[in-house]
Amino acid sequence: MIEDEQSFTIKVPIQKAWDFISDINKISSCLPGLDKAEIIDENTADITIKQMMGIIPFYVKIRNTITERQPPHKFVSVGSGEHLEQVKLTLELKETSPSETEVTYKMLVIASGNVKGMVEYMMNKKKEEQTAQFVAALKQKLE
Amino acid sequence: MAEYDVVVIGAGHNGLVNANYLAKSGLKVICVEKNQNIGGGCSTEEVTLPGFKHNLHSTFHGWLPMGPVYKDLNLENYVNYVYPPANHVSLFDNNRSLVVYRSMDLVCKQIEQFSKKDAVTYRRIFKSYKEFIDTVFVPWFFSPPVNQSDLIATLEKSPEGMELYQWMMSTPMNIYNELFESDELKNHLMARVLILGMPHDYYGSGLIAIFAIIKVINPICVGGSRNLAEGLARLLKEQGGEVINNTPVEKIIVKDGAAVGVKTAGGKEIMAKKAVVSNIEPKQTMLGMVGPDKLDEWYVSKVNAFKPDAHAIFGVHYALNDAPKYTHAEKNPDVNMGFSQDIFGNKIEDFTDFFADVRRGIPPRKPAFQCCAPTVHDPTQAPPGKHTAFIWQPVPYNLRGKGPEGWADIAEEYADYLQSIWQEYAPNISGSNILGRFVHDPLKAMEYNNNFIGGGFNAGDMSPDQMGNLRPIVNWAQYRTPIKNLYMCGCSNHPGGSVSGSPGYCAAGIIHDDLGIKRWWKGLV
Numbered sequence: 300m301i302e303d304e305q306s307f308t309i310k311v312p313i314q315k316a317w318d319f320i321s322d323i324n325k326i327s328s329c330l331p332g333l334d335k336a337e338i339i340d341e342n343t344a345d346i347t348i349k350q351m352m353g354i355i356p357f358y359v360k361i362r363n364t365i366t367e368r369q370p371p372h373k374f375v376s377v378g379s380g381e382h383l384e385q386v387k388l389t390l391e392l393k394e395t396s397p398s399e400t401e402v403t404y405k406m407l408v409i410a411s412g413n414v415k416g417m418v419e420y421m422m423n424k425k426k427e428e429q430t431a432q433f434v435a436a437l438k439q440k441l442e
Numbered sequence: 443m444a445e446y447d448v449v450v451i452g453a454g455h456n457g458l459v460n461a462n463y464l465a466k467s468g469l470k471v472i473c474v475e476k477n478q479n480i481g482g483g484c485s486t487e488e489v490t491l492p493g494f495k496h497n498l499h500s501t502f503h504g505w506l507p508m509g510p511v512y513k514d515l516n517l518e519n520y521v522n523y524v525y526p527p528a529n530h531v532s533l534f535d536n537n538r539s540l541v542v543y544r545s546m547d548l549v550c551k552q553i554e555q556f557s558k559k560d561a562v563t564y565r566r567i568f569k570s571y572k573e574f575i576d577t578v579f580v581p582w583f584f585s586p587p588v589n590q591s592d593l594i595a596t597l598e599k600s601p602e603g604m605e606l607y608q609w610m611m612s613t614p615m616n617i618y619n620e621l622f623e624s625d626e627l628k629n630h631l632m633a634r635v636l637i638l639g640m641p642h643d644y645y646g647s648g649l650i651a652i653f654a655i656i657k658v659i660n661p662i663c664v665g666g667s668r669n670l671a672e673g674l675a676r677l678l679k680e681q682g683g684e685v686i687n688n689t690p691v692e693k694i695i696v697k698d699g700a701a702v703g704v705k706t707a708g709g710k711e712i713m714a715k716k717a718v719v720s721n722i723e724p725k726q727t728m729l730g731m732v733g734p735d736k737l738d739e740w741y742v743s744k745v746n747a748f749k750p751d752a753h754a755i756f757g758v759h760y761a762l763n764d765a766p767k768y769t770h771a772e773k774n775p776d777v778n779m780g781f782s783q784d785i786f787g788n789k790i791e792d793f794t795d796f797f798a799d800v801r802r803g804i805p806p807r808k809p810a811f812q813c814c815a816p817t818v819h820d821p822t823q824a825p826p827g828k829h830t831a832f833i834w835q836p837v838p839y840n841l842r843g844k845g846p847e848g849w850a851d852i853a854e855e856y857a858d859y860l861q862s863i864w865q866e867y868a869p870n871i872s873g874s875n876i877l878g879r880f881v882h883d884p885l886k887a888m889e890y891n892n893n894f895i896g897g898g899f900n901a902g903d904m905s906p907d908q909m910g911n912l913r914p915i916v917n918w919a920q921y922r923t924p925i926k927n928l929y930m931c932g933c934s935n936h937p938g939g940s941v942s943g944s945p946g947y948c949a950a951g952i953i954h955d956d957l958g959i960k961r962w963w964k965g966l967v
């Protein structure tokens with residue numbers, strides 16, 4: 300099981316941040332290494348992530364479903380895919396001023412099957428880089 | 443009658459690693475070793491003169507710090523390593539040499555002596571594949587075997603992956619010929635692959651060629667390789683476990699299809715309530731200790747078909763007054779400071795000629811040997827101011843028409859021949875500088891450690907048909923055997939030979955799962 304958590308501030312009001320984050324199309328566009336996002340409905344998307352291991356790309360297809368929306372404070376999506384039992388993304392928003400929002404990003408990945416150990420090892424090695432990419436993409440698109 | 447939860451047969455480093463992981467979960471474990479000294483392939487013996495410590499098998503333990511065992515077991519409290527300032531050094535004719543350092547810039551400078559283009563390619567390969575090796579290959583190495591199709595399916599999704607897949611299916615020799623132009627660099631890299639235990643021409647073993655470019659470290663166990671085993675044994679005892687030596691196991695006691703203990707050559711029975719784990723290769727474990735009568739015909743035929751290593755090792759160990767001094771150091775001063783000085787000819791084709799002799803059962807007339815003086819980096823392995831050194835040359839185990847017994851007649855003469863070649867490179871390997879010499883021919887090597895079938899590194903050939911989820915026996919590659927509660931944890935299992943602790947570690951995970959005990963360690967992460 301791999302977990303990562305980070306809090307950061309974005310310079311937009313909480314409602315604007317929420318409108319973006321809770322839109323499956325928009326939030327998917329911030330996922331690190333996004334290769335393809337196929338929106339199935341307002342709560343479901345098939346996401347293909349491209350993860351580089353040196354020059355070798357690893358493609359991971361995940362079906363992602365939004366399981367919780369508590370406007371404008373909490374968003375949870377849960378996905379699964381090949382070798383991945385669960386990929387859970389939780390975003391919690393807190394208003395720090397009328398023009399600033401603190402976002403807490405929590406990621407949990409549980410791999411499965413024969414390659415569980417290897418997949419979790421890879422994810423662990425990449426998690427800081429991925430979190431940084433997610434934060435940068437969110438800031439760039441929102442601020 | 444003694445009774446334990448687990449009996450581990452053999453105190454090689456994998457048996458001891460396995461025993462430690464199990465003991466830390468509270469199991470009562472005993473490790474039963476045939477030899478007077480523990481360690482198996484981590485042996486250190488005073489075979490020349492008192493105080494001169496010779497590593498008869500492994501000398502560098504580069505895999506160990508890459509994996510989880512070193513950290514999980516806090517081995518830094520039990521064993522020390524020194525890292526030579528330079529790694530492998532290749533010596534060629536006409537005073538040419540190539541020294542490989544840990545710094546990529548320094549390595550590329552050395553390669554530039556022979557080809558500027560190759561230096562650029564070497565750096566490119568390193569940069570392109572380092573992350574793949576670190577984050578995919580290394581965890582593969584330290585995990586129970588996975589379905590190869592999972593990795594291949596991933597590679598098949600991109601052109602870059604397909605190129606790597608093609609290389610994986612190819613041979614180290616093909617890959618180096620494709621990538622590089624300089625004979626010296628190709629020869630040097632091929633020697634590194636051979637030192638890692640693989641021949642130059644096995645199709646399906648290409649990834650090792652890329653690995654050899656990326657990972658070069660040669661930690662030497664302070665005081666001698668056996669200190670790793672001694673450290674593991676000390677830890678085991680602290681955890682309530684036991685190690686007994688001088689006790690060959692003759693039989694695995696099987697009751698109602700399950701292993702329940704072992705019987706030693708002295709007739710003593712040591713019972714195991716939960717598991718028996720063998721550190722020994724499958725032929726001796728399954729056919730010798732269990733017996734074919736307790737196994738089905740299919741399994742027996744597969745064990746019989748398990749191939750020994752493709753070549754044996756001929757070692758010559760020296761007690762020296764002075765460390766070897768190479769003439770090549772006049773031009774390239776760090777030559778003397780390398781972990782090893784490798785004399786494998788001048789070009790990659792030399793490996794073909796040399797292996798042709800090995801495969802015909804002829805002791806090669808072409809030199810292809812690694813020389814190493816551990817005391818240059820770890821003075822504790824000899825009396826003050828003195829040195830130990832060794833050379834080892836791959837040779838056939840079975841001599842043509844004479845079998846392995848033939849080595850008894852020619853070993854000293856062959857050692858003289860190799861020594862005469864070594865002298866051409868290091869003139870001080872002569873006369874009164876040599877205080878003592880011990881020839882460790884394949885026959886003696888097998889007498890010392892019968893696990894190394896065929897006298898090689900790996901207790902079973904590392905050909906692709908005996909690797910990954912095919913090692914050691916197809917459909918029985920997860921450290922389990924058809925006998926309930928009987929496991930194998932030695933280097934005949936995935937990922938194969940070397941001092942990594944990986945087979946012992948992976949087997950410990952499987953045994954925990956089977957016994958329903960929660961693993962106390964975190965895993966690779």
Ligand SMILES: Cc1cc2nc3c(=O)[nH]c(=O)nc-3n(C[C@H](O)[C@H](O)[C@H](O)COP(=O)(O)OP(=O)(O)OC[C@H]3O[C@@H](n4cnc5c(N)ncnc54)[C@H](O)[C@@H]3O)c2cc1C
Pocket residue numbers: 451452453454455456457474475476477480481482483484498499500501502503504505689690691692721722755757834890891892893894897898899900901931932933934938939940941942945
């Ligand atoms: C010449 C040579 C040089 C090498 N150099 C290196 C190197 O520099 N770096 C590296 O990483 N690897 C090296 N290797 C490979 C490495 O040493 C082995 O792959 C590794 O040590 C195997 O460990 P193991 O625990 O699986 O088996 P072993 O170390 O072989 O352990 C098996 C143990 O079982 C014992 N045993 C056998 N039969 C019985 C019985 N009936 N009852 C009880 N006990 C028994 C043996 O005595 C032995 O102690 C080298 C190998 C050789 C031969």
